[in-house]
Amino acid sequence: MSFRLFILSISGVFAFSAGMISFFYESSWLIPVLIFLFTFILSFLILNAVFERFIYRRISSIYKLIHNLKLGKELKDALGDQVYEDPIADAEKQVRDWASEKHLEIKKLKEMERFRKEFLSNITHEFQTPLFAIQGYIEALQEGLLEEDEELAKKFLDKAANNLDRLTYLIKDLNSIYRLESGKTILNKEKFDIIKLIQETIHYMEDNAKQKNISLLLRTKPKSTTFVKADKNKVQQVLINLIDNSIKYGKKGGTTKLYVFPLIEQILIEVTDDGHGIEETHLARIFERLYRVEHSRARKVAGSGLGLSIAKHIVEAHQQNVHARSTIGIGTTISFTLEKV
Numbered sequence: 001m002s003f004r005l006f007i008l009s010i011s012g013v014f015a016f017s018a019g020m021i022s023f024f025y026e027s028s029w030l031i032p033v034l035i036f037l038f039t040f041i042l043s044f045l046i047l048n049a050v051f052e053r054f055i056y057r058r059i060s061s062i063y064k065l066i067h068n069l070k071l072g073k074e075l076k077d078a079l080g081d082q083v084y085e086d087p088i089a090d091a092e093k094q095v096r097d098w099a100s101e102k103h104l105e106i107k108k109l110k111e112m113e114r115f116r117k118e119f120l121s122n123i124t125h126e127f128q129t130p131l132f133a134i135q136g137y138i139e140a141l142q143e144g145l146l147e148e149d150e151e152l153a154k155k156f157l158d159k160a161a162n163n164l165d166r167l168t169y170l171i172k173d174l175n176s177i178y179r180l181e182s183g184k185t186i187l188n189k190e191k192f193d194i195i196k197l198i199q200e201t202i203h204y205m206e207d208n209a210k211q212k213n214i215s216l217l218l219r220t221k222p223k224s225t226t227f228v229k230a231d232k233n234k235v236q237q238v239l240i241n242l243i244d245n246s247i248k249y250g251k252k253g254g255t256t257k258l259y260v261f262p263l264i265e266q267i268l269i270e271v272t273d274d275g276h277g278i279e280e281t282h283l284a285r286i287f288e289r290l291y292r293v294e295h296s297r298a299r300k301v302a303g304s305g306l307g308l309s310i311a312k313h314i315v316e317a318h319q320q321n322v323h324a325r326s327t328i329g330i331g332t333t334i335s336f337t338l339e340k341v
């Protein structure tokens with residue numbers, strides 16, 4: 001009910017009561033009708049003035065304040081001063097909307113806070129492991145290992161160098177994520193045949209796959225158009241990261257299949273393995289920076305949890321999509337699309 005209708009109703013009730021009372025004392029209709037009208041007008045004027053002064057104006061100004069805070073200065077200036085029909089109902093609605101908006105915002109901020117904490121702890125862990133190893137090897141050399149056992153000292157130096165390489169890769173990967181996230185990476189789009197690129201990448205990864213006796217197979221429809229428009233080097237990076245995962249987390253003697261499906265305006269590429277798979281709870285998070293499923297850490301499979309994050313950033317920089325599905329005990333499929341020529 002609007003504010004004025006409310007006052008009209010109360011005045012009506014007053015006027016009706018006054019009219020009825022005077023009707024008991026008067027035999028004619030005229031006086032009660034006049035009393036009714038007089039009471040009605042008087043109560044309306046008094047109530048209106050009281051409400052206007054003490055309630056309506058205050059609520060109206062609170063409402064304006066909420067409205068302006070919500071819109072921000074620029075939008076408010078653009079809209080100019082508006083007349084509000086029913087500030088009480090509007091204020092109630094806006095406060096409700098505002099509360100639910102704030103609730104969502106707080107939820108998001110809490111999520112980001114959790115993510116930040118996890119990220120810091122992961123990054124510390126990733127840097128700590130190789131750094132402590134290097135420190136250990138150097139200390140052993142300083143304590144005279146070089147003179148005592150030259151062969152072991154050489155091995156330690158190699159291991160220290162490997163750990164330094166790992167740190168370098170980590171920093172390079174983090175840097176490339178930063179560049180992709182901040183839009184500093186420029187894509188050099190060109191037309192190329194994705195089948196050819198997949199074949200080259202399979203060839204490049206074959207030695208890796210052989211170490212676990214994994215076969216890399218390409219499956220595609222014959223004679224279909226497979227030309228895409230994308231940054232070739234970056235797409236190869238995506239393919240390498242996905243094939244690398246399928247080998248690292250695939251089973252010994254397993255198979256990784258690469259499918260190419262031409263869609264209407266896109267080409268869909270799928271990398272499927274028959275490894276252990278990823279639990280539902282982890283699946284949604286594997287594209288996060290530095291996220292690794294616990295058993296990957298426990299089993300000491302080398303990696304820092306950046307490969308999929310880089311892949312996702314590259315695909316999304318092309319305004320395309322990447323998707324993961326997995327079934328425990330059956331395997332994992334990571335798919336992404338590219339623009340078809």
Ligand SMILES: Nc1ncnc2c1ncn2[C@@H]1O[C@H](COP(=O)(O)OP(=O)(O)OP(=O)(O)O)[C@@H](O)[C@H]1O
Binds near residue numbers: 294296308332
């Ligand atoms: N094909 C897969 N099968 C099972 N688990 C997978 C697969 N691909 C990714 N994962 C899980 O997702 C996590 C994140 O993968 P991602 O490629 O981002 O990092 P990584 O392989 O651990 O390290 P990096 O790629 O940086 O060397 C992995 O640690 C692994 O637990």
Ligand SMILES: [Mg+2]
Binds near residue numbers: 303
């Ligand atoms: Mg990886």
